[in-house]
Amino acid sequence: MRGYIVFLAVIAAVTASQLTFENLDVEEVLKNEQKKQAVFACLLDQAPCGDMQSLKDDISDLIKTKCSRCNQKLKEKYDNTSQLLLEKYPDTFNALMFKYSAKN
Numbered sequence: 212m213r214g215y216i217v218f219l220a221v222i223a224a225v226t227a228s229q230l231t232f233e234n235l236d237v238e239e240v241l242k243n244e245q246k247k248q249a250v251f252a253c254l255l256d257q258a259p260c261g262d263m264q265s266l267k268d269d270i271s272d273l274i275k276t277k278c279s280r281c282n283q284k285l286k287e288k289y290d291n292t293s294q295l296l297l298e299k300y301p302d303t304f305n306a307l308m309f310k311y312s313a314k315n
Contacts, residue, residue, distance in 0.1 A: 229262055229264075229265040229266075230262055230263045230265060230266045231265045231266055231269050232266060232269040232270060232273060232285070232288070232289070233269070233285060233288075235266060237288075237291075237292050237295065241295070241299070249263070250263060250266070251300075251303050253266070253267055254266070254267055254270055254307060254310075255303075255306055255307070255310065256310075270307070270311060271311045273289055274307065274308060274311035274312060275311060275312065278290075
């Protein structure tokens with residue numbers, strides 16, 4: 212029983228530390244140059260992702276499906292984030308769209 216509780220605690224800790232699109236604070240990441248570069252590098256396969264692997268997996272699916280399976284709140288976040296990236300980081304936005312589009 213004790214081993215089972217430890218196992219659940221480890222799973223909870225790992226899950227809580229995984230960065231996903233849903234728990235990503237986009238504004239916070241974009242304000243921090245180091246975080247921003249780490250996220251962009253992960254998403255574009257220019258650096259290891261570490262705890263951002265779930266984010267990379269999310270982004271791939273979100274871009275391919277244009278967030279079609281998202282709830283309203285997540286769809287709004289996706290649309291706002293896309294617009295923000297397009298306006299402020301067009302090269303990165305275009306690279307992400309090319310990399311993760313359904314055509315590739």
